[in-house]
Amino acid sequence: MSDDSRRCIVIDGQPIVRFGIRGLLADRYEIEEVPDGEGALQLLTDVGDFDVAVVEMSGGADGGLSGPATIRALHKAQPGLGIVAHARGTERHVVAEALEAGATAYVSKSSPAGELNRAVDAAAESERFVDPAARTGSGRRATLTRRQRQILQLYADGCSTEESAKRLGLSLETVRTHTKAILGRLNAHDRAHAVAIALRGSLIE
Numbered sequence: 001m002s003d004d005s006r007r008c009i010v011i012d013g014q015p016i017v018r019f020g021i022r023g024l025l026a027d028r029y030e031i032e033e034v035p036d037g038e039g040a041l042q043l044l045t046d047v048g049d050f051d052v053a054v055v056e057m058s059g060g061a062d063g064g065l066s067g068p069a070t071i072r073a074l075h076k077a078q079p080g081l082g083i084v085a086h087a088r089g090t091e092r093h094v095v096a097e098a099l100e101a102g103a104t105a106y107v108s109k110s111s112p113a114g115e116l117n118r119a120v121d122a123a124a125e126s127e128r129f130v131d132p133a134a135r136t137g138s139g140r141r142a143t144l145t146r147r148q149r150q151i152l153q154l155y156a157d158g159c160s161t162e163e164s165a166k167r168l169g170l171s172l173e174t175v176r177t178h179t180k181a182i183l184g185r186l187n188a189h190d191r192a193h194a195v196a197i198a199l200r201g202s203l204i205e
Contacts, residue, residue, distance in 0.1 A: 005030045006051040006124055011040045011070060012086070013056065017109075021054055021086075024113055025120060037070030044077050052124040054116075057087035057098060068101035075102035082123030086116070090134040092201075099202040105129035128203060144203055148182050151175060153204045156195045 008029040010021045018033040025031060032047065034040050040053060053074055057067030065073060071083050084105045085098030098106050104123040107116050111133050122129035127146050144152065147168075154164040165175040179191065188194035198204045 007032070007047075007049075008120065008124075009034065009040050009043060009050050009053040011035070011037060011053060011055045017056070021116070024116060029120070037065030037067075037073060040070065041073055041077055044074070049078055050081060052082040052084065052104075052120055054084045054086050054120065055103070057085050057094070068097055071098065071101040071103050080126070082120075082126060084116070084119045084123045084129075090131065092134075095130060095134045096202050099130075106134055107131040108133050130201070130203075144182065144185060144198070148178050148185070149198075149204055151178050152182055152194060152198050155191050156199065156204055 006029050008025055008031050010018045010025075010031060010033045012018050012021070012033075013035045015035075018035075022031045022033065029052070032043055032050075034043055037055075040055075044050065055067055055070050055074070067085065067087070071085065074081055074083060082104045083102060084107060085101075085103040086107055086109060087094055087098065088109050090108045090110070095106050104126065105119040105128065107119040107129075108131050111131050115131050115133070119129045119131065125146075128144060128149055150168060151164055154167060159167065161175055161179065162172060164170075165172045168175070182188070182194050183190070186194050186197045188197055195204070
């Protein structure tokens with residue numbers, strides 16, 4: 001482990017799950033494990049800032065903080081923290097609940113280990129990631145890069161392609177290229193359709 005390794009908190013009530021995630025990430029992250037949200041908040045106080053946290057969504061069964069409550073508390077305690085919601089389900093409402101609470105990424109426990117790797121790395125870079133197994137209501141994948149989300153948010157706010165390019169300091173051709181990629185990722189017919197899909201999937205506000 002190098003001195004500049006990123007730091008990750010793994011929050012899960014099951015020791016074997018924490019052990020598995022540690023094994024997956026330990027070559028790239030300095031790992032701390034806690035069973036609940038209260039322990040994670042104490043860790044932030046005692047140890048300081050972390051780069052990313054993996055939060056089990058079904059926590060709180062013993063009267064502690066639930067998964068969404070833990071996400072909100074962590075986001076408040078360290079606004080720049082990347083947060084990966086880790087849960088059993090892939091249903092739209094489960095994903096939406098996690099993202100609305102402040103999660104940066106969502107990954108299902110039933111997905112391959114590579115998806116958790118991708119989710120953690122994305123969250124550490126403040127990039128939104130939603131597990132491909134978790135679909136929006138129309139069955140489309142909900143994964144966009146940060147730049148793509150910025151452009152789509154501007155479209156949602158009523159900006160034209162030209163206005164979006166000016167606001168982001170990008171060339172018109174670059175924004176058009178991103179827009180084409182957005183339509184492909186969301187399987188959208190046009191910009192308005194892409195905005196509607198992204199809003200339903202909580203990719204933009």
